[in-house]
Amino acid sequence: MAITSERMEELDRAWNESDFMDDQEYQDWYEELTPEERCLIDSWDKQYSQAFQHLTQEQKRTKND
Numbered sequence: 001m002a003i004t005s006e007r008m009e010e011l012d013r014a015w016n017e018s019d020f021m022d023d024q025e026y027q028d029w030y031e032e033l034t035p036e037e038r039c040l041i042d043s044w045d046k047q048y049s050q051a052f053q054h055l056t057q058e059q060k061r062t063k064n065d
Contacts, residue, residue: 003036011037015044 003011011033018026033041 001034001036003040007037008040011040015041 014029018029021029030038030041
């Protein structure tokens with residue numbers, strides 16, 4: 001089943017607010033998601049992590065130059 005645009009917006013807001021959740025709150029929220037929604041959230045987490053790593057590597061290069 002496809003994720004509706006309304007649900008995508010809800011997930012986006014919740015994912016953005018997840019930084020303010022403790023680990024248990026996040027885990028509870030994550031476990032309530034459908035498998036498709038979990039896959040989407042996992043992809044967002046991966047993209048965020050990769051972008052963060054890229055930024056930190058760029059900062060290190062800039063400091064070393």
